[in-house]
Amino acid sequence: MISRLLFGVFTAASSAVAQTxxxxxxxxxxxxxxxxxxxxxxxxxxxxxxxxxxxxxxxxxxxxxxxxxxxxxxxxxxxxxxxxxxxxxxxxxxxxxxxxxxxxxxxxxxxxxxxxxxxxxxxxxxxxxxxxxxxxxxxxSAKRAPHQVTTTLVNKNANADAKALLSYLGSIYGKYILSGQQDRDSLDWVTTNVGKTPAILGLDLMDYTDSRTSRGASSTEIEKAIAFSKEGGIVTFVWHWGAPTGLYDTADHPWYSGFYTDATDFNIETALADTTNANYTLLMHDIDTIANQLKRLQNASVPIIFRPLHEAEGAWFWWGAKGPEPAKKLYNILYDRLINMHGLNNLVWEWNSVKAEWYPGNAVVDIVSADTYSQGDHGPISATYNNLLALTNDTKIIAAAEIGSVMEPAQLQAYQADWVYFCVWTGEYIYGGTWNSVDLLKSVYSSDYVLTLDEIQGWKSRNATARK
Structure with a gap:
């Protein structure tokens, strides 16, 4: 969880800027x-x-x-x-x-x-x-050239649902932005207090793996995803992956924070050193556990924007703690295992770090994204957008997968920051009043540039009712 503009200084206040x-x-x-x-x-x-x-x-x-x-x-x-x-x-x-x-x-x-x-x-x-x-x-700034993004999924066996999702995202990219909200309760708060329902619901696979369920955790996120899909919405899943073993489980680092680097001694580098060690086996077991949940979505004809190993470059999660190479290796294992072993073809694969050395490559990524948190800043996050644009040479659609403060639509358009969707994080970020006021949210959600649930009905058949 975790910009926009510039950096520097000025020599003469009386000067007028008109050229480089x-x-x-x-x-x-x-x-x-x-x-x-x-x-x-x-x-x-x-x-x-x-x-x-x-x-x-x-x-x-x-x-x-x-x-x-x-x-x-x-x-x-x-x-x-x-x-x-x-x-x-x-x-x-x-x-x-x-x-x-x-x-x-x-x-x-x-x-x-x-x-x-x-x-x-x-x-x-x-x-x-x-x-x-x-x-x-x-x-x-030069006027941005037409985007050159692909809407062909990297998984050659992708099903019709996943193909429809990426195709729809491509059809609105640079024209509109989809509104999104993490957590069903927070999304319902938006509906009640703003008067519009976000087009995208963000959910979490966190509470399905053994290191959490063995301590009493349970989840109904899959049921929520299926229900929202039936309402005509789009679903995105993150996975706060609790380390499969080695949780400190102390007062300072309780078990439920086990996805954080400082809450576990789990070492991704040694776990991936070979395929016979116990920790590698535990990783594969967790992946298989999540695969069973994702199959429920595939069987219900629910495609998802899948965002595993998020914020890896931050190193605050164990999958990024040992640098880019182990993180990319685990991502590729996850990609291969879910597709080729488990036959999961309903996923649109989203990468969630900006730095080039962390990027696993165009062959295994459908969408690139970033998570940005800057309290009170409702600007377009253009520096991050432009870095992601350069990361793939404008060949992949770009998303603001997590944000704290919503972006003002006029700023997005002025800065040519063509995020395909935003997803506000849960709890105080959406309803606390500090990160986003209700009046601002109403203004954003009423913009012609921002698409809400009622405006994307029929998106699978490209008959969505978006404003034109």
């Missing part, structure tokens, strides 16, 4: 940070360093003569490891931008920013800190 321009960090208004010169290779007269407390910021003002969308790049140095920075445009929310470890001055894409006519403020906030900032570059 680089702005030096050392000329910005600095708070808690200082100008450095000891690390060679920077541009301008120095760079900004000293991001070590939460309140450290760079703030600057840009006066623009036009309202225009700009591509943003950051030139930085990251000698202290992988870091993130937070960037705020015109005091609206905040966007987390990844700064991978490097000892060279490196320029990375950082999404887009929509500058208004007149004065615009940009603030760079510490976030993780411990990085050096040299400059940013703003370039007018």
């Amino acid at each position: 321009v680089t702005y030096q960090a050392e000329s910005a208004a600095l708070s808690g940070v200082t100008v450095g010169t000891s690390v060679a290779g920077y541009s301008g007269t120095g760079y900004v360093e000293g991001f070590d407390t939460a309140t450290d910021t760079i703030t600057f003002t840009i006066n623009s003569t036009v309202a225009q969308l700009y591509d943003l790049q950051i030139t930085y140095n990251g000698p202290y490891g992988d870091k993130y920075t937070n960037v705020v445009l015109n005091s609206a929310g905040g966007s987390r931008v990844s700064l991978p470890a490097t000892t060279n001055w490196t320029t990375v894409p950082a999404g887009q920013g929509l500058l208004n006519v007149g004065s615009n403020s940009i603030q760079i906030q510490n976030n993780w800190g411990w990085y050096l900032i040299d400059a940013i570059t703003l370039s007018p």
Whole structure:
């Protein structure tokens, strides 16, 4: 569970942006940070360093003569490891931008920013800190070319239900966004309080495997999926996979948090070292257990967007704790076993990490996605979207599989962030009032750009009643 725009600084508040321009960090208004010169290779007269407390910021003002969308790049140095920075445009929310470890001055894409006519403020906030900032570059964004995504499923034996689902997603991609909500109770809350029902229901396979059922867990998620499908909706499943053994089960790390890296000593790397060790056998048993549940959906003609091993690159779940190679290996085993051993052909396979080194490849992924949480930021999450676009060279549909704050439709369209669906996380994220107000939710759900359950009826036969 876990951005949108840019990163950098500005040299002269009186300048007007109309073409590609680089702005030096050392000329910005600095708070808690200082100008450095000891690390060679920077541009301008120095760079900004000293991001070590939460309140450290760079703030600057840009006066623009036009309202225009700009591509943003950051030139930085990251000698202290992988870091993130937070960037705020015109005091609206905040966007987390990844700064991978490097000892060279490196320029990375950082999404887009929509500058208004007149004065615009940009603030760079510490976030993780411990990085050096040299400059940013703003370039007018080109109009996005038509998408080149495929709607042919990677599973050559995919059934008609799965084919219809991916085909429908492709038919609306770039034209609309499907509304989604994790958890049936939270979805019902949206229906009652917003007056519209989300088109997508997010559910979890968590409480079906032995390490949880042996401790009293049970689940009715499959029944909920079948019921929602009968209502004409679309279903997506995540799997908070409790480690099959090695749960600490302490007061600080109870058994029900067993999917977290810090709640188990289960080692994915050693478990996958060979096919004869006991932990490998336990992994296969869990996969087979989940396969039996997925078969119930296939038998009920329910296709699902299947999102296993989610957020692997974050390393907070055990399947990502040992780096990308074991995570990709497990994903490929899961893919092969469910399709070729269990004959599960109702799945649309969704990958859920952004970094290229974690990507298992186009041959085993139908949709790419990300999970993003930035409280109070209702922007388009364009930096993440554009990174996913580059990940597959615009050949795969892109989804916002988990979000905290809903995105404003006008921002999505302005930034050309064509997420095919969003799914708000459960509980306080949807009804607490802090992440999303009811008024905002009503505004989003009433948008012509946002499709709800009543507007996608008949989607399997491509006769959905979406607004035109």
